[in-house]
Amino acid sequence: MTNHFNQSSCERFGPLISARVDGELELEVSKQLDQHLEMCTTCRQRMQIFAEINELVYSAATPDETAFFPVKPVEKRLAERHNKIGKSLMRWIPLAVAASVLIGLIITALPSGPTVTAEQIAMPLAELEMINDEQSESQAQMLKTLEFELRALKLELGSLNSESDSEDNSLEERKRVEETLDRLIEKVKQFSETETNQDNLF
Amino acid sequence: MTNEPALHLPCDTDASTLLEELYRRYAPQGTRYAFSMLRQFSDAEEVTQEAFCRLLTKSADWKAEELESRLRHFSPLFFATIRNLCIDVIRKNRRQRQVALDASMEPAAKSDTDNPQQLEAKVVVAMGQMPDQWADALKLKINGQLSYAEIAEVLDATHAQVRTWIYRARRHLETELEKAGITVGK
Numbered sequence: 182m183t184n185h186f187n188q189s190s191c192e193r194f195g196p197l198i199s200a201r202v203d204g205e206l207e208l209e210v211s212k213q214l215d216q217h218l219e220m221c222t223t224c225r226q227r228m229q230i231f232a233e234i235n236e237l238v239y240s241a242a243t244p245d246e247t248a249f250f251p252v253k254p255v256e257k258r259l260a261e262r263h264n265k266i267g268k269s270l271m272r273w274i275p276l277a278v279a280a281s282v283l284i285g286l287i288i289t290a291l292p293s294g295p296t297v298t299a300e301q302i303a304m305p306l307a308e309l310e311m312i313n314d315e316q317s318e319s320q321a322q323m324l325k326t327l328e329f330e331l332r333a334l335k336l337e338l339g340s341l342n343s344e345s346d347s348e349d350n351s352l353e354e355r356k357r358v359e360e361t362l363d364r365l366i367e368k369v370k371q372f373s374e375t376e377t378n379q380d381n382l383f
Numbered sequence: 384m385t386n387e388p389a390l391h392l393p394c395d396t397d398a399s400t401l402l403e404e405l406y407r408r409y410a411p412q413g414t415r416y417a418f419s420m421l422r423q424f425s426d427a428e429e430v431t432q433e434a435f436c437r438l439l440t441k442s443a444d445w446k447a448e449e450l451e452s453r454l455r456h457f458s459p460l461f462f463a464t465i466r467n468l469c470i471d472v473i474r475k476n477r478r479q480r481q482v483a484l485d486a487s488m489e490p491a492a493k494s495d496t497d498n499p500q501q502l503e504a505k506v507v508v509a510m511g512q513m514p515d516q517w518a519d520a521l522k523l524k525i526n527g528q529l530s531y532a533e534i535a536e537v538l539d540a541t542h543a544q545v546r547t548w549i550y551r552a553r554r555h556l557e558t559e560l561e562k563a564g565i566t567v568g569k
């Protein structure tokens with residue numbers, strides 16, 4: 182069949198074809214598309230192309246022919262956390278998450294010499310992870326260490342600030358990071374205080 | 384999934400049990416999505432497990448009245464967590480990955496496009512060249528198998544935006560593959 186549609190009318194149907202491939206096309210529009218598809222080879226071909234692209238994207242996200250995606254039990258991972266760091270320390274994890282997010286922020290906020298910065302900043306967190314794994318450490322000590330590491334981070338940031346300046350934008354960002362760090366330190370302090378007063382918070 | 388499975392919440396079941404069941408349901412597509420972001424299976428697996436552990440940790444703070452809605456919206460929450468973790472990993476490995484990407488962008492001989500691995504490499508490169516939102520939406524759709532509504536939640540966008548981004552991603556791939564001399568759909 183010859184195609185008697187102009188390009189712009191076909192462009193209009195493009196997003197609908199894409200939604201149809203995803204099974205997300207509303208019923209009312211679906212009929213319109215069907216009518217168009219019946220008469221338009223270009224759009225029929227596009228639907229075919231989109232479907233094949235799906236297969237390509239899917240197989241590109243498969244490590245190799247034999248690999249599949251087994252559901253690995255997370256129990257072990259969780260048990261490790263529970264056993265090693267103790268149940269009450271599970272509350273700690275969000276704090277570590279916040280710290281790692283901050284590290285990400287700091288790295289992006291510092292355009293100059295990011296490699297050195299990343300290494301410097303990542304080190305305290307790695308140490309923190311190690312501490313998490315050592316049950317022998319007392320909670321209070323761990324909290325102190327975290328607070329210390331956060332302070333060290335802030336200092337590190339300060340020294341980097343003085344090295345590179347000029348851009349207002351990045352300065353503003355750094356200020357924001359510093360403020361966030363302050364809040365985090367404050368939080369750790371509060372947490373530290375409540376933790377010593379109460380034992381059964383988790 | 385498009386059709387979120389019915390979730391009955393008996394009063395005596397705790398959040399962690401339900402979360403684990405949901406994890407089992409969504410882990411394969413979560414890992415696939417993470418793999419599409421990270422291109423490293425072990426990293427993808429790690430990130431998916433970590434995402435679940437974080438949600439489980441967070442769930443301890445969820446109030447009883449918000450528990451049901453949280454669990455009903457598990458997949459956007461799970462995929463958003465995976466996405467954030469992937470972004471962290473990518474940021475950390477940015478330099479190495481840039482080198483890898485540069486190497487994979489070297490033009491291949493035309494006959495190589497018959498090789499499925501070469502073809503996949505082209506797809507990966509073309510995905511990397513499009514705006515992040517387009518690629519993200521398409522990956523969440525195809526690899527994560529999320530609905531447009533769920534993707535909108537993960538990416539903090541509207542349903543219409545998601546639809547447009549996915550369409551544009553497909554058109555971009557179509558054009559790029561054509562440029563590389565690969566014919567699809569014929």
Ligand SMILES: [Zn+2]
Pocket residue numbers: 186190191194217221222223224225
């Ligand atoms: Zn048409």
